[in-house]
Amino acid sequence: MTAADAATSADAATTASVGGEVVGWCDRCGEPAAEGDHAACAAARKWEPPRYCPACRRRMKVQVLPAGWTATCVEHGTVRSG
Numbered sequence: 001m002t003a004a005d006a007a008t009s010a011d012a013a014t015t016a017s018v019g020g021e022v023v024g025w026c027d028r029c030g031e032p033a034a035e036g037d038h039a040a041c042a043a044a045r046k047w048e049p050p051r052y053c054p055a056c057r058r059r060m061k062v063q064v065l066p067a068g069w070t071a072t073c074v075e076h077g078t079v080r081s082g
Contacts, residue, residue, distance in 0.1 A: 025057040050079065 024033035027050035028041035049062050053073035060071040068081035 025052055025054050027052050027054040030057055030059070049081065 025031070026033050026038050026041050028045055028048075029038070030052035031038075033054070049064065049069040049071045050060060051062065051071075052058065053060055053076055055076050056073065058073050058075060060073050062071045063069060070078055070080050072078040
């Protein structure tokens with residue numbers, strides 16, 4: 001999976017139900033995606049891996065190597081860079 005694919009799949013999985021309300025989470029700062037300005041987060045995500053699971057807001061285990069990165073959520077699995 002490439003970084004672009006990861007971003008697309010992360011965007012597709014950015015909603016969860018919290019108290020009956022549909023909420024999506026920013027994969028960089030962990031705040032609700034619909035609240036605030038995430039332009040800085042989007043710019044940073046071009047160069048760095050996600051830090052929070054966009055589906056459940058859990059902090060992910062991130063490993064950065066010269067060949068790429070992996071980010072793992074205990075509930076939703078692993079996303080890899082290209």
